[in-house]
Amino acid sequence: MKDFHFEALLVASKPTTxxxxxxxxxxxxxxxxxxxxxxxxxxxxxxxxxxTFMMKMKRLPAFALxxxxxxxxxxxxxxxxxxxxxxxxxxxxxxxxxxxxxxGRDEVDISFKQCGDSSLASRYELxxxxxxxxxxxxxVVQARCELDAISTWSQKEFGNGKDSRFSRMPDTKxxxxxxxxxxSMATSIKSQDTSSITFAGLTKYNATDKTFSxxxxxxxxxxxxxxxxxDITGKDPIVYITRYKERMTPAQDCNDMHCSxxxxxxxxxxxxxxxxxxxxxxxxxxxxxxxxxxxxCAGNPNDSCLTGFIGGIDLYNGSATMELGKSEMxxxxxxxxxxxxxxxxxxxxxxxxxxxVTPSDVITNYNxxxxxxxxxxxxxxxxxxxxxxVETSDQHNKVLQSAMLISVYLQxxxxxKSDPLNAY
Amino acid sequence: MxxxxxxxxxxxxxxxxxxxxVERYQTGLIIHCENILKDRQDGEDVxxxxxxKAYQNLKNFSAEKANYSTWLYRIATNICxxxxxxxxxxxxxxxxENYLGAISPGHIEQEEIIHIRKLVKELEPPKxxxxxxxxxxxxxxxxxxxxxxxxxxxxxxxxxxxxKTQLKEKLV
Numbered sequence: 001m002k003d004f005h006f007e008a009l010l011v012a013s014k015p016t017t018x019x020x021x022x023x024x025x026x027x028x029x030x031x032x033x034x035x036x037x038x039x040x041x042x043x044x045x046x047x048x049x050x051x052t053f054m055m056k057m058k059r060l061p062a063f064a065l066x067x068x069x070x071x072x073x074x075x076x077x078x079x080x081x082x083x084x085x086x087x088x089x090x091x092x093x094x095x096x097x098x099x100x101x102x103x104g105r106d107e108v109d110i111s112f113k114q115c116g117d118s119s120l121a122s123r124y125e126l127x128x129x130x131x132x133x134x135x136x137x138x139x140v141v142q143a144r145c146e147l148d149a150i151s152t153w154s155q156k157e158f159g160n161g162k163d164s165r166f167s168r169m170p171d172t173k174x175x176x177x178x179x180x181x182x183x184s185m186a187t188s189i190k191s192q193d194t195s196s197i198t199f200a201g202l203t204k205y206n207a208t209d210k211t212f213s214x215x216x217x218x219x220x221x222x223x224x225x226x227x228x229x230x231d232i233t234g235k236d237p238i239v240y241i242t243r244y245k246e247r248m249t250p251a252q253d254c255n256d257m258h259c260s261x262x263x264x265x266x267x268x269x270x271x272x273x274x275x276x277x278x279x280x281x282x283x284x285x286x287x288x289x290x291x292x293x294x295x296x297c298a299g300n301p302n303d304s305c306l307t308g309f310i311g312g313i314d315l316y317n318g319s320a321t322m323e324l325g326k327s328e329m330x331x332x333x334x335x336x337x338x339x340x341x342x343x344x345x346x347x348x349x350x351x352x353x354x355x356x357v358t359p360s361d362v363i364t365n366y367n368x369x370x371x372x373x374x375x376x377x378x379x380x381x382x383x384x385x386x387x388x389x390v391e392t393s394d395q396h397n398k399v400l401q402s403a404m405l406i407s408v409y410l411q412x413x414x415x416x417k418s419d420p421l422n423a424y
Numbered sequence: 425m426x427x428x429x430x431x432x433x434x435x436x437x438x439x440x441x442x443x444x445x446v447e448r449y450q451t452g453l454i455i456h457c458e459n460i461l462k463d464r465q466d467g468e469d470v471x472x473x474x475x476x477k478a479y480q481n482l483k484n485f486s487a488e489k490a491n492y493s494t495w496l497y498r499i500a501t502n503i504c505x506x507x508x509x510x511x512x513x514x515x516x517x518x519x520x521e522n523y524l525g526a527i528s529p530g531h532i533e534q535e536e537i538i539h540i541r542k543l544v545k546e547l548e549p550p551k552x553x554x555x556x557x558x559x560x561x562x563x564x565x566x567x568x569x570x571x572x573x574x575x576x577x578x579x580x581x582x583x584x585x586x587x588k589t590q591l592k593e594k595l596v
Contacts (some may be wrong), residue, residue, distance in 0.1 A: 006588065006591075006592060006595075007452075007455060007459070007560070007588075008452065009536070009540060010540065010544075010556065010560040010588075010591075011451055011452035011455060011560050011561075012452070012537065013536075013537045013540040013541050013544070013560075013561075014451065014560065014561040015541060015561070020446075020447045020448075020450055020451060020562065020563050021450060021451070021454075021562065021563035021564070024446075024450050024454070024468065024471075024472070024563065025443060025446045025447055025450065027472060028442075028446045028450075028472050028475045028476065029439075029440075029442070029443055029446070031472065031476055032439055032442065032476060032479055328462050328463075393462075394578075
C-alpha cells in the first residue's frame with residue numbers, strides 16, 4: 001500500500017472523541033471573520049496579490065487580527081471613523097536611513113502601513129543602474145502600495161466574484177468565456193469628450209495612446225472616494241480600470257493537473273478612472289524595478305539572497321532532484337573568490353565560503369563559447385553566482401558536489417527588460 | 425449532519441458552521457501539505473489558506489460533482505504546487521498524481537475504520553499508539569510531540585515510521 005493511501009486511511013479513522021487542533025481552527029475562523037470584513041480588499045484580487053495578502057494576514061500577530069476584527073465590527077455597526085469608510089486607504093511607507101549592502105549598494109529597510117501588512121519590514125537594495133536614489137524609495141514604494149490597493153479594490157468593486165485560480169483548470173474541455181478586471185499602468189487623460197476618452201501612451205513602455213469609444217458609464221474615484229468627472233483633469237496622474245473579455249479554448253489533451261488554454265480577445269470595457277495621490281514619476285515601472293529585495297536564502301537562514309526583478313545566465317543545470325521526505329531544495333548566493341577549473345568558491349552574504357563542484361569546467365566553457373551571446377558578461381573573481389541545490393535539512397555542507405546541484409547561474413540585473421545585460 | 429447540510433448552512437450566511445468542516449479535515453490536510461512541501465509550518469500555512477479559499481469560493485462549489493474534501497485537497501495541492509514552483513523546487517508529475525490519488529477518505533468502509541482503530545490501540549510499545557493518535561488524529565506536529573516526549577523530531581519520525589510499518593504489516 002502506498003504511504004499516501006495508508007496515511008489517508010489513518011487520518012480517516014480518527015474517532016470523534018479525539019479533538020482537533022483548536023488553535024488551527026481558531027486561526028482559520030479568525031481569518032475568515034477578518035477576510036469577510038476585509039473582503040473589499042481580498043475577495044476578488046488577482047491570484048498573486050491575494051496569496052501575498054493572505055500569507056501576510058496569517059503572519060499578523062494575534063493583537064493585529066483582533067484590531068482588524070474590532071475595526072471591522074465598528075465598520076459594520078456604523079460607528080467607524082471616516083477612515084474605515086474609504087474604498088481604499090492611503091498607504092504609509094517608512095524608509096530607514098540608507099546603508100551599504102554586502103555588495104556595496106545602497107540598501108534601505110522599509111516598513112509599511114496600509115500596504116497589506118503593518119508588521120513586516122523588507123530590505124531593498126538599489127540596483128547599479130537604478131533610475132532613482134535612496135531618498136526617492138519611499139515615494140516609489142508608497143506608489144506601489146497605492147496601485148496594489150486600487151487594484152485590490154477594483155477587483156472587488158467590479159469583479160464577478162470568481163477566483164481565476166479555479167478557472168485556470170476548467171471542468172470542461174469546451175471553450176468558455178472568461179473576463180477579468182484590469183488596472184492600467186499610471187498614465188493621464190489625453191483627451192475626453194461626451195462619449196470617448198483617450199489615455200496618454202507611455203513611450204518608455206512602448207505603449208501607444210488608448211481610446212475607449214463607449215465611455216458614457218465610466219465612474220471616477222479619488223482619495224478612496226467616488227468623485228465627479230470634473231474632479232479629475234488631464235494633469236492628474238490616473239489609472240483606469242477595465243473589464244477584459246476573452247474566449248478561452250482548452251487544449252484537447254487537458255487533464256486534472258495540466259491544461260494549456262488559449263485565449264482570443266472579445267473586447268475591453270472602460271469601467272472607472274482613479275486619480276492617484278503622488279506625482280506620476282513615483283508610479284514609474286522602472287523606478288520600482290530599480291529595487292531588488294533581499295530575502296533569507298532557502299535552507300541557509302544566515303544568508304540573504306536577491307529576489308524580485310533580477311535575472312541569471314545558466315552556467316550549469318544539474319540533475320539533482322528533491323526526494324520527497326528525504327531532502328529539500330536550498331539556495332545560496334555569493335561572490336566568487338576562487339576559480340579552480342571544475343571547482344569555484346563563493347563567499348555568501350554572511351561571509352561563509354561555499355565550494356561549488358561541477359562535472360566539467362563550466363566557467364571556462366561559458367567564458368570561451370557563450371559570453372559573447374550575453375553582452376560579453378564573463379564570469380570572474382567578484383562575479384555573483386546563484387546556486388540551487390538539494391540537501392537534507394539537517395545537513396549544511398559547504399562543499400556542494402555536482403550530484404547535489406540543481407542549477408548554477410551568473411547573477412545579472414537590469415532595470416528594464418530591454419536594458420543591456422549586465423552581471424550583478 | 426452531513427457535508428452538504430453544512431455547506432448549505434455556510435452558503436446561506438452561517439460562517440460559524442464552517443468550523444465543523446475545518447475541524448473535520450484539518451489534520452489530514454495539514455499532513456497532506458506537509459508531505460508535499462516537506463515543511464510543517466508551510467503545510468499549516470497552505471492548509472489554512474486552502475480552507476479560506478474554499479470558503480470564499482464555496483458558492484462555486486458543486487456538491488453534485490465532487491466531495492468537499494476532494495475539492496479542498498485539490499485547492500491545497502494547487503497552492504502547494506504553486507509554492508514549489510515559486511521556490512523553484514522540483515516535483516514530479518507522478519508525485520502529484522499520488523498526492524491527489526491518496527485523498528478519498530470518504531471511500532473507506534466503516535469496518536476498515538474500526539479495524540484500523542483496533543490495530544492502533546494494539547501497537548507495541550503503547551507509546552507508538554499515543555504518537556499515532558496525536559499526529560494523525562489530533563494534529564500534533566513533530567515539534568510538539570518532541571517536546572511532549574522530551575526527544576528530538578528525528579526520533580518522533582522514527583517512532584511514527586516504525587508504528588506505520590507495524591500497522592501496514594497487520595493490514596495486509
